[in-house]
Each structure stands twice: as structure tokens, then as C-alpha cells.
Amino acid sequence: MAICTDTPKAIRSGRRKHGLAGTFLSDRELAVTDLFGLRNHGFHSGLPGGAKALPVPTTLLVGGDGEVLWMDQSESYQRRSDPGRIRAALEANLPERSLTDR
């Protein structure tokens, strides 16, 4: 599941353009982002007319009971979660099952 400040229309466009699967949520007012405490309090580099702030890029592996098992976050928005790193976290934390994309 991916959460961003894009409008639903922009999400549909981006999904088509990049051939993405999974669930995408629109968090335009950062209500969900703020519940997680992930609003970026540094320089806001959003586009004019876009969201008033942006989330800190963060990947969370959550157990079925809602506990955060693993987390990846960077001090720079120019660095994103490496797919290999995520895969290693999945294997380490969920060795007994495969994760179904939602």
C-alpha cells in the first residue's frame, strides 16, 4: 500500500504510466501522514499549487496485529528504499509466508 499527497486523478495517471500494482491512497491534507508523525518539517519542496507539505519517504513493514516490524527512512528525499533491502526485511521478519501485494 502506498500513501501520498497526489489527487486520485494523479494517482490513476501515475499508476497507468508506471504499470504499478497495489493499493494507493490519496492523503491530500496529510491527515494520515500526521497520524504517523511523518510530515516533513524541513524545507517543503512541493510544487506550487500542490500539497502544502509532503511526507518523509518511509517504508513500514506491519504485522497482522498492527505492530511495526521494520522501518526504512532516509534523511534525504533523494534516497529511497532499496528493493533488495525491503526484500531482506520481508525474509527476516516474515520467513514463514509470502507477502501478497494489497
Place this chain on the structure above:
Amino acid sequence: MGAPGFRVNAVWLGAIAAVLVVGAGVVWFRAALGVRLPEDRRGFIATWVVGGALGIAALAGDAGWAGNVLAVIGMLGAAFFLFTIGISRQQAAPDSIAVGGSVPVFSAPDENGTTFESASLAGSPSLLKFFRGHW
């Protein structure tokens, strides 16, 4: 106007400035697209600082129109890349979600406008990714 020898050198300075800045920029973008940007970016920063400085030196040395164009490319490119690094720092709230914590209850519209409820995640592990959006 400057001696001819120095002018030729200034042209070379502008060319080197442009090559350094643009070259490092290409490597940077390719790494970013491949999710391979290094944690240690000092090499890139140093290259852009040197390229920008050479561009300034070329302009000061009256490199002629071609050399000046290259010098400006080096200077503006260096300024752009250094600016993007400067504003890239991210800072979440002190009490933000952490390992061991519990995911809060939340709801939000999906791409079709249908409201998604976090309660539907219960019972199975999930991967949640917060990202900055289309740009």
C-alpha cells in the same frame, strides 16, 4: 580583454566546468532513477563545487561567447544540483511512528475515491509506503 593565451585558457575552464557539472549530473540522475544514490554524496558535491568555481573563473577570464556559455552552464548547473541537495533533508516529528509501535487507525480515499479503512489490514502483514507523489 585579456591576453589571447589567457582567453584560450578561460575557454578551457568553461568547457571543463560544463563537462564536470553535466557529467556528474547525468551520473546522479541515472543513479537516482535506479534507486542507487550513495549515502556519501561528498564526491558529487565536490565535483559541482569545483565545476561551479571553474565556471566563475572562466567568466572572470573573458572566455568569449562560447566559453562564457559553457561557463554559465557549469555555474547554473552546479547551483541547481547543490540547491537540490541542500533542500533534500527530511525531518519527521520527534514522536513519529517507530519499530515496535502500533499503526494508528486511519482512513483515506483510494485512486477511485472509495474510502479505505485501515481495519481491513488486520490479520495479515502489510507493507506501507509513504512517498512524495508524482514528482
